[in-house]
Amino acid sequence: MGSALEEAAPADGRQPGASRHHVLRIRGLTVGFKGDPVLTGVDLVFPRGTITALIGPTGSGKSTFLRTLNRMNDRVPGYYRKGEVELDGQSIFAPGVQLMALRRRVGMVFQRPNPFPLSIMENVVAGVRAHGLADRAGRRRIAEARLREVGLWGALAHRLNESPFRLSGGQQQLLCLARALAIGPDILLLDEPTSSLDPVTVEAVEDLLRRLTPAITVIVVTHNLAQAKRIAHFTAFFNQGRLVEHGPTARVFGDPSAEETSRYVTGRIG
Amino acid sequence: MASNRPEPAAGPEGLPAPGGNGSAPGPGPEGGTRVALQPAWANGPSRGSRLPGAGTTLMERARLLPRRGRRGSGAGLKGLGASAATVPLLALVFILATLVYEAVPAIRLNGPGFLTRLAWDPGNFYGGVSHAGGVLHPEGASYGALSLIVGTLLSSAIALVLAVPLSVGAALTIVERLPQRLSGGVGFFLEVLAGIPSVVYGLWGVVTLGPLLANHVSPFIAGHLPDVPVLSWFKGNVGHGEGLLTSGIVLAIMVVPIVAATTRDLLRQVPALPKEGATALGMSDWEVSRRVTLPWVASGIVGASVLGLARALGETMAVAMVSGAVVGTLPSSIYATFTTIAATIVSQLDSALTDATGFAVSSLAEAALVLMVITLLANVGARILVRRVATSGLPVGRGV
Known part of the structure; x- marks a missing residue:
């Protein structure tokens, strides 16, 4: 576990940088929707500027966990929560927290591409517009920069006013990535972002995620263990609503401390 | 109307006997009358006389129905659908034609000015009748x-x-x-x-x-x-x-x-x-x-x-x-x-x-x-x- 790393005391302002190792810290998080909890007593830290893969069988609570980090579960009927999620030492559940501001800092990309019914250009800058981050010229610059970043600019530069729905699934997902990056998040949550993509695009996405660090902290739910090994600095293994094991990827895969983990990463369960 | 789409309500009559004969799974309510499971085209006019869906097991229903066996009812439905589809069209044409026929005298006399004139003057119904412009109308209309x-x-x-x-x-x-x-x-x-x-x-x-x-x-x-x-x-x-x-x-x-x-x-x-x-x-x-x-x-x-x-x-x-x-x-x-x-x-x-x-x-x-x-x-x-x-x-x- 990452507890070996000593952290600065929380709540001393939010200076990014070396003064603090962990951008996100989860304490005793229990989440459920009516009935039994989906997730029980999760303690976890996310070191700044790293990629953490969340792995585990279907129904293990990874996605619920991910969606708790930007409070996407808030509106789900019956949702309840115990425990804390601290972003730079501040609770994201504190009464004064602005959801919109939180989600500006904690971006999210979904399993399936979900472009808006706007032009490609407007898709990329939809968040920029909503948060009022840039004027017209600025938005165009941002759109170009982000499309270049995700490797779509060459293909789409002359099609910015077209509908995103004519793009291939892979291009749509890259567009959604560009859209999430355009508002400059500190943390990017990805929920199986490549599970519906072709191998070439998967590689492009993985490359992109590697390049995003250390500027951005990436948390990615994946069913693809090879992908976790390829890109993640840290890996957290969830099973049946519990965090079973967390540590550097090489150790979790090579020398897991829990029997469950060992069985999962060697393909014997899940 | 999509008359050829196989629908379960059409009944089991169209089902061919599965796997040759007698291998139909489970005894249906009809007991031994497996005749009903023969291909419909071999079954003659008696088909359709039973309740749709009666005597089917799940497996029978799950089989894909051969097109041939359904042609009869399909043709009937198709005819019904075709006529149903043309009725609105015919009604529209008929109403329009009647309206135009009724309106012809007015179109001839009022001319294009009908669309641009403000005055709406029916004339004197009890006065003289004029035949100006080849159209019979009250004087001053x-x-x-x-x-x-x-x-x-x-x-x-x-x-x-x-x-x-x-x-x-x-x-x-x-x-x-x-x-x-x-x-x-x-x-x-x-x-x-x-x-x-x-x-x-x-x-x-x-x-x-x-x-x-x-x-x-x-x-x-x-x-x-x-x-x-x-x-x-x-x-x-x-x-x-x-x-x-x-x-x-x-x-x-x-x-x-x-x-x-x-x-x-x-x-x-x-x-x-x-x-x-x-x-x-x-x-x-x-x-x-x-x-x-x-x-x-x-x-x-x-x-x-x-x-x-x-x-x-x-x-x-x-x-x-x-x-x-x-x-x-x-x-x-x-x-x-x-x-x-x-x-x-x-x-x-x-x-x-x-x-x-x-x-x-x-x-x-x-x-x-x-x-x-x-x-x-x-x-x-x-x-x-x-x-x-x-x-x-x-x-x-x-x-x-």
Whole structure:
């Protein structure tokens, strides 16, 4: 576990940088929707500027966990929560927290591409517009920069006013990535972002995620263990609503401390 | 009609005996009468005589039905479908033909000026009869429908301007904001509203809305607007409660259920994923609606508005009651009395029938023809608009 790393005391302002190792810290998080909890007593830290893969069988609570980090579960009927999620030492559940501001800092990309019914250009800058981050010229610059970043600019530069729905699934997902990056998040949550993509695009996405660090902290739910090994600095293994094991990827895969983990990463369960 | 689609209701008769003979799984209610499981084309006229679905097991039903075995019923349905499909077309052609036939004398005598003249003068039904222009008509008869056309377009435009934002807002509220139980209730009232006979709206307009507007609302608006040329339309004599504004509001109330119910159904189809994506970007509910939900259904809202427009253009009774039924003048303010094509037809038909030359009825038929053309143009315009809006290319058939 990452507890070996000593952290600065929380709540001393939010200076990014070396003064603090962990951008996100989860304490005793229990989440459920009516009935039994989906997730029980999760303690976890996310070191700044790293990629953490969340792995585990279907129904293990990874996605619920991910969606708790930007409070996407808030509106789900019956949702309840115990425990804390601290972003730079501040609770994201504190009464004064602005959801919109939180989600500006904690971006999210979904399993399936979900472009808006706007032009490609407007898709990329939809968040920029909503948060009022840039004027017209600025938005165009941002759109170009982000499309270049995700490797779509060459293909789409002359099609910015077209509908995103004519793009291939892979291009749509890259567009959604560009859209999430355009508002400059500190943390990017990805929920199986490549599970519906072709191998070439998967590689492009993985490359992109590697390049995003250390500027951005990436948390990615994946069913693809090879992908976790390829890109993640840290890996957290969830099973049946519990965090079973967390540590550097090489150790979790090579020398897991829990029997469950060992069985999962060697393909014997899940 | 998709008559060839295999449907379980068609019964088991079309099933071939599975795997040769007797290997059918499970004894059906018919016991040993496996004859029924022979191919239907071998089964002759007796097929179809039993209850559909009787005696099928799940496995039998799961088998794909061979096309051949279903041809008989398919052909019958096809014929029925074909005739059912042509009936509306024939009805339209028939009505149009009749209308044109009736209108020919009026078209010949009134000429193109029918569309541009203000005067609507039936002439003297009890005076002399003229045969000028080869058409029998009362002396002095001269029909110009400009005031009717303008009245129709204006009142419908006011109705749409009021109704569309209200309807879209109501639909958004019902679908996105209200809890399930409440939204069902509100939807129910919407449907009740749509079902109220127009004469009831008309009566309400005359008795309640008109006086309310004339005594309280209109004087206030007219008295507090600055003297700017554009706004002069909302100033001046506020009248007695019959006129464009009252009609526009009554029409709007009649249009709202149509547009709102259609929009509500459209909004329910918007997939959750893009909305969720917008929320995850930090958009407020309002921004999600504006940037994702509404653009998603934009072309549908245009279509819904045209449905409403068609209703407003053709609405007869309510408008006849609250318009003031003044023929032959163009309204000078939003409070002015006016009339529409439909209202004029209903209010003048009775007296027109006393025109022994038939010219008055013919002129009303010509007016009706104009109304049909206006409605048609609105529909065509809507299609063009829908196509333009829809070029943003929504994902069709992607099952998003």
